[in-house]
Amino acid sequence: MAESGGALSRSGLRGREIELEELQALIASVARTGSGGLALIQGEPGIGKTTLLAEAVSLARAAGFSVGVGKADELHRVVPLSSLASCVVHGEQPLLSGDVFADLARHHDQRIWLVERLAEVIEARAGSVPVLIALDDVQWADPLSRFALQQLPTRLRSSPVLWMVTGRREPTGPAEEIVAAARDELPTVTVRLGPLSGAAICQLAGDTLGAAADERVRDLLDGAGGNPFLAIEMLAGVRKAEASDELVPPGLVVGVRGRLKSLQPDTLRFLQMGAVLGRRFGFYDAAALCGQPSAMLIAALEEAVHAGLLDDDGDHLVFRHDLLRQAVYVDIPPSARKALHREAAHHLVAAGGRPIDAVPHILRGALPGDEEAVGLLRRAADDVLPVTPGLAADLMTRALELVPSARPLRYAVGEQTIVCLTQAGRNREALATGDQLLAYRPPLETFSRLQAALGGTLWSMDVADELRRRAETALAMGGAAPEVGARLAALRALALSRGQDLAAAREAGETALRAATAAGDREAHVLALSGLGEIAQNAGENAVALERFAALSAVDSAFLPEEIVAYTHVDDFASSERVLLRAADSAGSFRQAMMLWAQGLHDLGLGRLDDADADFATMERLEDEVQVPVQQVNGRVIRSRIALLRGDREAAREHLAEARERLAVKPNPGNTAAVRFLEAVHAEADGDIELAVDKIRQVQEKGFFMRWRLLRDWVDLAIRMALRGADHELAEDLAAQAEAHAERNPAVPTATGIAAQALGLVKNDLAMLQRSAELLRASPRPLVRAAAHADLGQALLAAGRKPEAVAALTYAQGAFAESGAPAAAARVQRALEGAGAGGRRAVATTQRPVQGWGALTASERKVARLIAEGHTNRSAADLLVVSPHTVNTHLTSVFRKLSVNSRVQLANLVLALPES
Known part of the structure; x- marks a missing residue:
């Protein structure tokens, strides 16, 4: 110092x-x-x-x-x-x-x-x-x-x-x-x-004065309270006083003020303008606030630097310590400070600065009715919204406070505030803001704009009925501009996607899309396509959903994850991987957490359970980081299923508990149905088949729009529960659902194969189960194929056709094992042993240890070897066709299981392993 x-x-x-x-x-x-x-x-x-x-x-x-x-x-x-x-x-x-x-x-x-x-x-x-x-x-x-x-x-x-x-x-x-x-x-x-101790303070005094401090100086330094900066400032005053035979200043504030009073008036004013601008400021900016040409203030600058108040780093001037700036700043009368901050904001923007650079001064200096300040806050909020939506929401909230309620500008500012608050996840605040503005009874066109702005808020809050009611009210009142009317129509269709009359919803969506096209409004176009995609998914029309979501992502790359998921629903994993790779190579505006959701469903469908589990874990972490939970309930539901397939009952229960906690935060119909289904799976695993059947029945009765989304690939599991619980009516309902899904998706092998499997289970029809296995040969989903072959093997055993049964069960066991589902493989193994066949026991049922190389999953081993070879997370992700975030999740697990802390330690460990 x-x-x-x-x-x-x-x-x-x-x-x-x-x-x-x-x-x-x-x-x-x-x-x-x-x-x-x-x-x-x-x-x-x-x-x-x-x-x-x-x-x-x-x-x-x-x-x-x-x-x-x-x-x-x-x-x-x-x-x-x-x-x-x-x-x-x-x-x-x-x-x-x-x-x-x-x-x-x-x-x-x-x-x-x-x-x-x-x-x-x-x-x-x-x-x-x-x-x-x-x-x-x-x-x-x-x-x-x-x-x-x-x-x-x-x-x-x-x-x-x-x-x-x-x-x-x-x-x-x-x-x-x-x-x-x-x-x-x-x-x-x-x-x-x-x-600092008294001894250290005395050493400071000796360093400064060049000699041991006498009693008078030590008494003075007691006032520093052990603060080295205060002590040094006091010592500077001592040295100056000794040189000029002045009295020693009694403390920092008085000492600094004394030094300031000794400065020329122009220097003091220059320092005050600098203090308003901040600890680090431009010479030209301070001169502008002084109202003088820069050349006239060179002497003031030299005096401030010589007095030890400022440093000059060549580009900016810097107060030597923030306490010095504060000492200068507090001597400016508060009303003058406010005016100077406002003047500083105007100057910075006039000089070509960004609106965000003026914002700190606006926040300190703007008064109600200052429309220039409101405009700067609005521009700054637009600039920062994509990366810091919380800050944008704060800026707009302040802007709204500055606009008197009687001015029309308040509605435009309020609309922007609603959008920013919604993107920041502050939905209740956004809704309250909108309703306060609506309470002023704005003109019809403004009323419609505000209701359209609140549409995203209500959708995020999972209140589809309220969204529909408001959109229909605004449309019925009329007076909306064409683009706003198109947005309202699209929001209505989006809300209808959560209802039971999907035909009416589809018609509303098509109408909204035509209106959006006619109005040429991008936002309405995005909303209409999104609604039509949701409607198609909820109707189980996977090819139509893909068409809508592909069109949507072409308009807005933020929706690439929806397109990827839609490809997996039609069994086109080659295309879903192509889009994943395209997204990885681009810098588009897609949502990173949702991209992990899409990656997880892709990996799950291909039977890569280790990667899928890491994908969903990473997705949840990213959603937590940005504080926008979207798929956390569904992610935990799937992870619990994966844990059960692995045989990790403790982890499965933990995921169930977490899913319930997150459901309490976001209790929409989809999340509710997903948790009920998971509760059914756990109830069956615990031997409570009556509870399991009751939960499945609740899903069917109360989660209508989830029929196609939730049980698309898991309907066979639900049917087995219903049959075990002797609820044949429920089993037939589930089989009819699977058949209807296949009729909607005749070109999707998984859909047609599962429909045959469902019918074979309900009717105990061996030929139909054989047909299912044949159809599913074209399915890219190994877990679905394995389940169908396991059902077929059991039916063949019951029919006394042992050789064929063993072949089917052996196939199922191998598919489960290769997908990383040892518990499922072990169940098939027991059936094989009951039939007198050994199967692939060693591969299928060995339980991984908790620590050491053997504890790593297959995916973790791949990551460990690549990192040990010197790859970065990015290059390893590119080779494995996963997200760098997923690689990071795998690497965290690798470090924990191997008890290493660095890439160097990992490399040494991997190099010491025997070649395999």
């Missing part, structure tokens, strides 16, 4: 030797083990956080680390990724060029995608040299940087990447969130800096 007259000889480190040793040990650990680490340096302003961080950075650089250091700024904490940019763009060897970083932040509107790309860049650098990324004053970090800092340390835990952040204890939040996210995944160190 420097004082006003020059550098201090390591004075800022007096009394911090233990803390520095702790950080040095972490630096050495990361370099030695090749795994990640995180350190938080925490304490009050002026306590020495920045100085300790700077020394730790020097040690890391001397140890061969590639270093990126940045500092968050209070007045820039709303600018997306500005804080992290200061770490990865600047320095001797920047991790990213400024242009590349700007391209990432500007053109790619997915937080998860952005973090993954940053991780790939950092991972690549860490492949050749350990990396340190340090951020000072993390309490001021912008929301997107905070999001990235919560994800990146764990994502890069297997690489030698060390993260260091400093933060105040107040305000709390960002620092603790970052540490909490990493604590269970990698070594974390929290260094809390308290007051």
